[in-house]
Structure formats: structure tokens, C-alpha cells
Amino acid sequence: MADYTPSEMMVARAARELKNGEVVFVGIGLPNVACNLARRLQAPGLVLIYESGAVGCVPDRLPLSIGDPCLATDSISVCSMVEVVNYYLQGGLIDVGFLGGAQVDRFGNINSTVIGDYNRPKVRLPGSGGACEIAIHAKKIIMVLKQSPKSFPEKIDFVTSPGYIDEVNSRRKFGFPGKGPSLVITDFGVYGFNKNTYEMILQEM
Amino acid sequence: MSGKVMTMARAVGEHVRDGDTVVIEGFTHLICFAAGHEIIRQKKRDLVACRLTPDLIYDQMVAAGCVRKLVFSWAGNPGVGSLFGLRRAVEEGVPRKVEIEEYSHFGMVARFMAGASRLPFMHLKTFEGSDLPKKNKNIKFIRCPYTGKRYATVPALNPDVAIIHVQRVDEEGNAQIWGLMGVQREAAFASKKVVIVAEELVPGDVIRADPNRTLIPGLIVAAVVIEPFAAHPSYALGYYDRDNEFYVQWAKVSKDKAGMDNYLAEWVYGLPGRKEYREKFGAEYLKKLEADNRPSGSVNYGF
Numbered sequence: 001m002a003d004y005t006p007s008e009m010m011v012a013r014a015a016r017e018l019k020n021g022e023v024v025f026v027g028i029g030l031p032n033v034a035c036n037l038a039r040r041l042q043a044p045g046l047v048l049i050y051e052s053g054a055v056g057c058v059p060d061r062l063p064l065s066i067g068d069p070c071l072a073t074d075s076i077s078v079c080s081m082v083e084v085v086n087y088y089l090q091g092g093l094i095d096v097g098f099l100g101g102a103q104v105d106r107f108g109n110i111n112s113t114v115i116g117d118y119n120r121p122k123v124r125l126p127g128s129g130g131a132c133e134i135a136i137h138a139k140k141i142i143m144v145l146k147q148s149p150k151s152f153p154e155k156i157d158f159v160t161s162p163g164y165i166d167e168v169n170s171r172r173k174f175g176f177p178g179k180g181p182s183l184v185i186t187d188f189g190v191y192g193f194n195k196n197t198y199e200m201i202l203q204e205m
Numbered sequence: 206m207s208g209k210v211m212t213m214a215r216a217v218g219e220h221v222r223d224g225d226t227v228v229i230e231g232f233t234h235l236i237c238f239a240a241g242h243e244i245i246r247q248k249k250r251d252l253v254a255c256r257l258t259p260d261l262i263y264d265q266m267v268a269a270g271c272v273r274k275l276v277f278s279w280a281g282n283p284g285v286g287s288l289f290g291l292r293r294a295v296e297e298g299v300p301r302k303v304e305i306e307e308y309s310h311f312g313m314v315a316r317f318m319a320g321a322s323r324l325p326f327m328h329l330k331t332f333e334g335s336d337l338p339k340k341n342k343n344i345k346f347i348r349c350p351y352t353g354k355r356y357a358t359v360p361a362l363n364p365d366v367a368i369i370h371v372q373r374v375d376e377e378g379n380a381q382i383w384g385l386m387g388v389q390r391e392a393a394f395a396s397k398k399v400v401i402v403a404e405e406l407v408p409g410d411v412i413r414a415d416p417n418r419t420l421i422p423g424l425i426v427a428a429v430v431i432e433p434f435a436a437h438p439s440y441a442l443g444y445y446d447r448d449n450e451f452y453v454q455w456a457k458v459s460k461d462k463a464g465m466d467n468y469l470a471e472w473v474y475g476l477p478g479r480k481e482y483r484e485k486f487g488a489e490y491l492k493k494l495e496a497d498n499r500p501s502g503s504v505n506y507g508f
Contacts, residue, residue, distance in 0.1 A: 067233020
């Protein structure tokens with residue numbers, strides 16, 4: 001038996017993707033752990049930006065929420081959310097965006113809104129938060145989520161955040177600044193995307 | 206004393222009416238739970254509750270039957286999971302059906318920006334390729350008159366009242382915040398009325414000695430409430446820490462309707478106000494949340 005959990009394995013794998021000096025938009029949950037791990041290992045110069053407005057964070061405890069007080073203390077800058085979404089995200093300053101979700105389809109489109117019908121939900125999830133604009137604007141997207149037949153369906157119940165959208169990569173038609181999903185890290189393996197069909201392909205087990 | 210300083214009971218009684226569009230902003234930091242509790246105690250009804258991140262206090266307001274409609278971008282218990290009160294309302298109509306109107310964070314920020322600027326809408330680059338515009342007809346698209354490129358638009362949001370918690374305020378309502386600022390300034394300027402709730406009342410010259418820190422000027426403020434610990438289990442940087450354990454426990458407390466109702470009976474209806482809420486926790490509990498001493502250096506405003 002391995003002496004680590006599947007979540008810890010995902011976090012460790014995700015952390016390795018982050019390079020020193022990159023600007024990363026940190027989301028709640030496992031990405032939060034991965035970014036803080038990377039900063040304490042190979043990427044001490046990783047610039048962590050949280051959507052709460054804290055820039056260049058050096059949290060000295062693991063923040064439970066992305067608005068934890070330890071993110072403001074000793075950060076480079078604390079700005080309003082107007083600046084986060086307009087100047088940092090829409091302004092093109094984010095190298096890596098991390099996203100999770102309840103479901104992902106083969107084109108990397110993500111559902112974090114609802115399971116079942118939108119108007120008669122089986123499970124109501126939190127919704128987009130900043131995910132939709134992170135998916136559009138970050139130069140590169142890494143996804144971290146647990147894999148199961150339910151979370152990797154043929155068709156997701158709701159597209160909260162666009163990946164490649166479809167087999168012709170409609171991102172280009174819409175003129176999205178970000179290139180789209182690059183990796184999907186699960187407890188089963190690591191997936192990339194085919195450059196011609198924009199479909200997810202298994203890279204590592 | 207300026208006529209603006211009043212009790213929470215009076216501020217909510219006078220400035221929040223049934224059917225109002227209300228925003229209690231705060232992105233994790235400075236969320237005014239005390240105002241939400243007073244709204245529940247005064248049995249306000251049919252509110253349109255707006256906020257980027259409705260969390261535990263909106264969960265409680267929904268469970269208490271105060272809310273007709275929720276306008277938001279992320280509804281959850283941050284780092285923990287679901288809001289069960291809200292889910293019961295949306296999934297089962299308990300205690301009443303709550304209508305939802307949802308955006309992304311950028312969408313909500315842009316709505317407050319348009320509202321604060323008294324513009325009819327704001328354009329922004331998001332929402333394309335997402336199903337959100339299919340379910341929310343308020344999200345539309347326009348062509349830029351200069352480049353011909355397509356942008357999403359969202360309508361201005363101008364709430365009837367904004368309730369904003371801050372660290373310190375003077376009696377005119379000049380309010381200072383440090384640490385995470387969220388979208389409080391825009392929510393305040395967008396709203397028809399602003400109620401400021403503060404940890405501390407300070408003389409006007411303390412504000413004037415550091416004017417860069419003033420987020421909201423008294424000239425848009427209708428009422429000032431001085432209520433220490435009003436943001437708990439959220440936090441006030443430099444005053445008390447976020448009560449993370451409370452957020453973790455909330456999942457258990459609120460999981461079923463009986464647990465939620467017991468909480469409201471004991472901690473909201475069962476207490477007259479914030480002072481008693483603070484006392485009920487006791488000195489030892491509060492001591493654990495007390496902020497460390499990390500003062501900022503001062504700057505010279507001289508000329």
C-alpha cells in the first residue's frame with residue numbers, strides 16, 4: 001500500500017508542472033495545495049495570485065479559503081477584484097490557471113454548475129466563480145479532478161468554463177486569448193490533448 | 206455625534222425593507238454576519254440578495270425564509286463544500302423556492318462597476334463558449350463600435366442597500382479597510398443607500414491622517430453601526446482571524462433542516478444582538494481568534 005492518498009498524488013503531480021517565475025492564478029481546493037507545494041519546492045519565485053485580490057502571496061499556513069487572511073499578510077499587493085479580473089486576468093498577465101470541476105468532457109469543457117437539468121437540479125454546485133474567465137484568459141489551463149464514469153461523461157450537463165469547446169477548437173473563432181487546456185490530472189492518470197482533434201488523450205498512468 | 210451612528214437593530218429596521226435588493230458584500234474578509242442575523246431576527250421577507258460569493262450568512266438568510274431571489278457567481282462553503290440551506294431551497298423549495306440569477310465573478314464585478322458608474326451596462330470578455338448566457342438572459346453580446354469584435358455585456362446592478370463591514374470608521378461614515386477589499390467599494394457606490402458596520406469608531410483626524418486607506422467616503426453613507434466581532438466567522442484583518450473551524454463544522458450543522466433550524470433558534474433568534482453572541486462564545490474562544498500584532502510602517506503625507 002502506498003503511504004499517500006490519491007489526492008496527495010494529484011497535488012504532487014500538479015505541483016511539478018509549475019515553473020519558477022510563472023504567474024499562477026490559484027483556485028480553491030487541490031490547486032491551492034499544489035501551488036503552495038510548488039512554491040516550497042522547485043518554484044520559490046512562483047507568483048501566486050488569488051481571485052480575492054492578493055498578489056504575490058507567501059502564506060505561512062495552508063489557506064482553507066482563497067480569501068484567508070494569511071494571503072494578504074506579506075503579499076506584494078492587495079488589490080480589489082475589479083483589478084484582479086480586469087487588469088490581471090483580462091489584461092493577460094496570468095501564465096497558468098488551475099481549474100477543478102464536477103465533470104469534464106473530452107474537449108476539456110468543465111461543469112461546476114449543476115448535475116442534472118439546470119432548472120430541476122439533481123445536485124446544485126457552487127457555479128463559475130472566476131472559472132469561466134480563467135478558462136478564457138489564462139495562457140495555459142491545468143485541470144485537477146477525481147476521475148470516475150460520472151465525472152468523465154460523454155456529454156457534460158452544463159458547460160461552465162470552455163475548454164476547446166469542440167473538435168474544431170471553437171476557441172479560435174471566439175478569439176480567446178488563452179490557448180486552452182494543456183493537462184488534466186486525475187487520481188487515475190494524466191491526460192493531454194490531441195493537436196488535431198482537440199480530444200483528451202491518456203499520457204501517464 | 207453625527208446622526209448617522211445607530212444600533213444595528215435601528216439600521217436594519219430603517220434601511221432594509223421587505224422586497225429590497227440587498228448586498229452584504231465581502232470576499233471571505235469582512236462579511237457582516239451580524240447584519241444578516243439582524244435581518245433574520247426582524248423577519249425581513251422577499252429580499253433579492255446579491256453577492257459574488259453568498260456563503261454561510263446568505264445560507265442562513267435563505268433557510269430563514271428572508272430571500273426571494275439570489276444573484277451571485279459562486280455559492281458554496283469555501284474550501285469545505287456545499288451550502289445546504291441554499292441547496293434545499295433550490296432543489297426542494299424548502300422553506301420556499303428561491304429564484305437564482307447567476308454570473309461569473311467577472312460578470313458580477315462588471316455589474317457593480319456599471320452600477321457604481323451609473324452606466325446601463327458594462328462590456329467584458331468572458332461568457333463565450335459557456336452555457337451561462339443560455340440560462341441567464343441578462344447576459345448579452347455586442348459588437349465593439351471601433352473594432353467590430355464581440356464582447357459580452359451585463360446590466361448595471363444598483364441595489365437598494367449595501368451593508369459593508371470595515372475595520373474603522375468615523376462618525377460621518379468615512380470608512381477604512383485594509384487587507385482583502387473584494388468588490389466592496391463598487392457595491393457601495395452602486396447602491397442607493399450604504400450602511401457601514403465597523404469594528405471601531407475613530408476620530409475624523411485618524412481617517413484624515415491616512416486618506417489612501419479610505420475605501421468608502423461618508424458622503425454616500427446613510428448609517429454607521431459600531432459592532433465589534435460583527436464579521437465572525439469571517440474575519441477582520443488586524444482584529445480577529447477567520448474561524449476556519451466554524452466553516453468546517455457548518456457542513457454538519459446545516460446538513461439537515463433540523464440542524465439549521467436549531468442553529469438559527471439558538472444563535473440568531475435566541476440572542477438579542479452581537480454583544481450577546483460574542484459573550485456566548487466566551488473569552489477563551491475569542492482569545493484563540495485574536496489577531497497577531499503586525500503593524501504596517503507609516504508614510505509621510507507631508508508636503
